[in-house]
């Protein structure tokens with residue numbers, strides 16, 4: 253079951269994506285005499301998963317019966333959570349081979365950093381090649397969307413706190429990342445967190461450590477690995493991150509990237525204006541963004 257945020261007439265709307273069609277959640281709920289929130293975070297907070305799955309099945313039937321829906325191809329998808337309430341939690345060096353291509357040993361404990369809400373854009377929205385960087389890079393990542401508030405969550409129960417999964421491209425200015433030592437600046441420029449195209453409910457991904465993930469640049473496969481290669485699993489990351497720190501509905505946890513980034517090539521292969529990036533995670537989909545020029 254895939255839930256997207258998309259641009260309606262004037263305001264963002266939620267929809268179930270069924271095959272290549274999108275069914276508006278409000279319209280569907282109204283026909284069933286139900287009321288559902290209009291934005292993703294409130295939907296996560298207020299709608300029981302069972303009710304949501306029932307509505308999703310209804311959306312399937314709706315599309316099969318040829319009832320009211322629109323083609324995804326004619327819909328402007330937004331990031332599932334267009335403006336997160338806080339920074340995105342991210343993992344550095346969570347795949348051993350990626351740590352090595354960066355010239356460092358794999359870490360013994362999770363390395364956390366964050367990206368501000370202003371980095372977030374949706375599927376098919378351009379990533380700006382800001383003038384301040386000359387070494388723009390990509391990173392495909394699995395993202396866990398937190399579905400339940402909690403602190404001190406044990407790994408054994410951690411996946412119960414996940415609402416669903418989506419994809420992020422952790423776009424990075426490597427020169428800024430190095431120059432400022434802390435990774436924050438180089439990872440935090442506007443448009444540096446393409447996310448989506450939608451959220452897949454946790455019930456459809458029983459084991460998040462068994463997903464292939466890849467990145468293509470202009471059709472050429474650059475990254476191609478599996479989440480089985482993570483040093484710290486999604487469950488372990490939630491346990492460590494939530495120790496003494498509350499996680500809330502709609503929080504986003506990006507779980508790191510495998511080897512194959514532009515920085516790892518000799519010479520490095522930096523992104524240029526016009527390049528098309530396709531970040532793919534098995535069972536979720538393909539997140540596509542083109543590199544755009546900065547505004548004049």
Ligand code: MN
Nearest residue numbers: 391422508509
């Ligand atoms: Mn990353």
